[in-house]
Amino acid sequence: MGRVEYTLVPDDTTLHGFFDPDAAPVLTIDPGDTVTFRTLDCWWRTGAQPGLDPSLWERVPQHRTGYGHALIGPVAVRGARPGTTLVVNVDAVVPGAYGATVAGGRPTPFTEAYGLLDEYAVLDWTLDPAAMRGVNQFGHRVALRPFMGVLGMPPAEPGRHSTIPPRAHGGNLDLKDLVAGSTLYLPVPVDGALFSVGDGHAAQGDGEVGGTAVECPMERVTLTFDLRDDLPIGGPVVRSGGAWLTLGLGDTVDAAMYQALNAMFDLMGREHGVKRAEAAALASVAVDLRITQIVNRTVGAHAVLRDGVLDA
Template sequence: MKHYTLPVSPSTVHWGYFSKAVEPALVLKSGDRATIETLTHHANDDYERMIEGDPAAEAIFHWTKEQKTISRRGSGPTEGPFKVGAGEGVGVHLLTGPIAIEGAEPGDILEVRVLDVRPRPSCSACYSGRCFGSNVAANWGFHYHDLIEEPKPREVVTIFEIDTAGDPYAKAVYNYIWTPQTDPDGVVHPIIDYPGVRVDHRLVKRRENILQNVRVPARLHFGTMGLAPAEADFVSSIPPSYTGGNIDDWRIGRGARMYYPVAVDGAFFSVGDPHAAQGDSELGGTAIETSLTGDFEFILHKKDDLGGTILEGLSHPMLETDEQWSVYGFTYANYLESLGDNAQTEIAQHSSVDRAMRDAFRKLRRFLMTAHKLSEDEAIALMSVAADFGVTQVVDANWGVHGSIRKNVFRCY
């Protein structure tokens, strides 16, 4: 086993997409470990707290009229004219990677163990050593067209500070309503529609003393983590799918084991969308988006060795913790295959919790019948009395429902 370090830099991150066509930032063997840095794509909501003084973050987010360090942000076109910018924001997350796994082939399963997670401290002279994150009640949030106070509609950015002394928690610092922002290329953004636009704080009105006497328990995790799909060279980071991606489950933190079906040679693992805290559903559109560093271990399970294990027949992401297994149902199990050439832009028109629930049910039924040798009637009975289904997220176009079964129901007394 070897242990590698993969820092964030303009050459080790890609913005807004998973890809089988990008040169790997690192190549590992099964059993290797890696310390991987990740940056939140929302850092420019408060440049002073989350970017200033951090050389890597400053380089990645650098955007002037003369130079844009990372031009492509999303899986959309890279040749203009553009509506909002290269990549068109069809995918928004800053992802570190890809990491290629030697010997990985389609049909294999890659196990990714999250060994540890920790916040990336601010490097700003004013806030050195403190940790911050941003929550955005955004235009893609479930709430957006169901507001009762004026102005309607509105997008609201809330900046949190994360306290890591003792039991970690987050406390709100201030918030502001998004006002139109003009990027260095002269494009006006009346709503949040392109990642990495720096907010000019002279144009927004901060509201202090918000969420007083409220402390949010921190649940450090990675919202977007997975492998490159086979269907296209550049795939939006927003909708999750059969190789993982933007699942947005707060349980994918320290101690989690994620299993992903390999779709392309080398697997091409990427990770990002780091979160300090999130609730089931991610209702407003985002979690507390912060920057994190994680320690990971990678185990490759070859397809010929899966029979008789919990991974037999696995064709979708699955989570294992010390207490339970969880499967993830989506509106479409593989939206890229189901919706064709325009899948990445059309998927949001099909979002459905009902379909995601149906998919989660079918996946958990298969798991109980295959991994635990239950009959269909036994599996359905057990799901009804012992499985927990919850709404993972209703903001990522391909909406998600998780189905979980506790391990202790299988113990013999």
């Protein structure tokens, strides 16, 4: 049987604002199948219209219990079980026509550090997915590089879990390199995987320092799923743009950084057959270390090893 293609749109059966290992899947697929999603923005809207009111940060849809990011799913993958690795190939990410960015005006450690508890800015973006450009009401122009902020699976522990902190099995990673053409590898925490996606970003810098990117609905997010049982990983690993990326998560940037580097040393051992001390020495020459995001309670860092850097 060839690959099967499915479509999921946001409605009362597919939308949820939490991760839950006991949630019933809205779709069950086989490895190799493709799903195209249409997603809402982080404020649960189909289109981020100009004039975003910062009070939307506190506006919870009354019919949504456990409100968080507007996720679509969950999708079960036959054969997925703890000990296997879910492979998510990002085939396409097409944003909608509008986006918004908000900074300041809410009590968070980073807005306090910036002195912006009582001051805020709202940028309204008009997006051109064909030209891959966005312009805001002040005339600032940015290149679009759309990706999904949340791709992941629920923790194995019972109950509903917040969508805000990223976890080893994915979630709110906010890694700007997860663009079309990239591949995300995640350790499976529960039988069936129960994968969900949401939180579209049309553009973002490393760190997502203001707390939001160009938040937007996505017209089309096409993902192809596979499984591997020969790739033991403890956290997210990514192939993107001719490079390997290993992600680390922690309460501090230091903790996230060391986790990302330890995962990179493991990867270098698998890919290049080097011992751990040699991997650390080579990484000091060939690996770039970056901050993924600092705004999701659990912060993220990622290590980057570009193809050919050890074969120059």
